[in-house]
Amino acid sequence: MGETIYSVVRSFSQYKSIIDRLTNDDITPNRGQCANLFNGSLNEYKDLLSSDKCEKGMKFLSFLKENVHSYKIADGCQYIYHWLYTDVLSKNESTHNIFTFYNNLMEAYDEYDVDTCKNHIEHIKKIIISKLDxxxxxxxxxxxxxxxxxxxxxxKKCATLYNDYLKICHEENDQDFCNELENFKTSYENRVISLVCDDSLPKTLPSVRGNSFIVALTSCIVILSISFISFMLYKFTYLGSMLHARIIKKKIWNYIDKEPHEILYNSNMSNISSENSLYNISYNSTEYS
Known part of the structure; x- marks a missing residue:
């Protein structure tokens, strides 16, 4: 299915390991910067965002910027968005509020040249955070x-969650979310094919396209099959020859039935024409007599 706005989920463990590796020694240099932000542009968020979280987020984005050839900046920016939702806000904020918080935080970091995600804000805005989670x-x-x-x-847990989320996909028709589930289906089936488990573990998962695709495909096949069979019967079988003969016979009878009407019509027109000629002759004779 290719890339979607939720593509980061395939590599989130990579970015999680980066932010988890950050120690106090790594984030201490940013301590004074976050304190200044809390006294200024981030003043309204100082009860939500601790100094440690603020510093860790800033260090993470600085790390991405310094290692742009090793990591996808867009994916890192999506990850930090999810990190704020789960680790900072504990999933207590609405999608609108978390994006506003994220956007304001990125603008605040900009004051210290940590503008890593500046070009990805509009992309982040399209993400539904609950689905990313x-x-x-x-x-x-x-x-x-x-x-x-x-x-x-x-x-087994993966299979259960997948089937639960498949219902959301069909109910809400979020194309990116559905496509990412299809991406997961492929990865799952490739991974579990060699796994030795009991029969309760499904080795395949239902496609996001579901039965509607199968029904549409089946309908097309049936229509084409009927058309082909009808052509073959008409062209190459006794039944076809008989139908063809009946059609020709019907055309002949239509022609025969039509012929007397045309003869009668032509005769009438001839009579009318003759009468008109006689009338004209009589008229002309009277006029010059």
Whole structure:
């Protein structure tokens, strides 16, 4: 299915490991900068955002900017958006509020030349944070699947979550969300094919296209088949020859039935024409007599 606005979910563990690696020694240099922001542009958020979280976010974005050839900046910006939602706001804010918070935070970081996500704000705005969170959870269990037997429970959890989210896909018709589920389906099936588990683990997952695609495809096949069979019957079988003969016979009878009417019509027209001629002769004779 290719790239979607939720593509970061496929590599979120990579960005999580970066932000988890940041220690106090890494973030201390940003301490004074965040304190200044809390006294200025981030004053309204000082009760939501602790100094440690503010500094960690700033350091994470600085790291991405310094390693632009090793990491996708767009994915890193999506990850920090989700990180603010889960780790800073504990999923307590609405989508609108979390985006406003994120946007204001990025603008505040800009004061210290940490403008890593400036070019990705409009892209981030399209993301529905609750769906990004669901996909993150899906891949969290997926990344725990290995070739070990204990991975079966993680695989089963993936299958359960996938089927739950598939209902949301069909109900809300979010194309990016549905396509990302289809991407996950492919990854899941490739991963579990060699996994040894009991029969309760599905080795395949239903497609997001569902039964509607199958019904449409079946209908097309049926229509084409009927058309082809009808042509073959008409062209190459006794039934076709008989139908063809009947059509020709009907045309002949129509012609025969039509012929007397045309003869009668032509005769009448001839009589009328003759009468007109006689009238004209009589008229002309009277006029010059």
């Amino acid at each position: 669901k996909l993150m959870e899906l891949y969290k269990y997926f990344n725990q699947i290995s070739s070990q037997i204990e991975s079966c429970s993680c695989a």
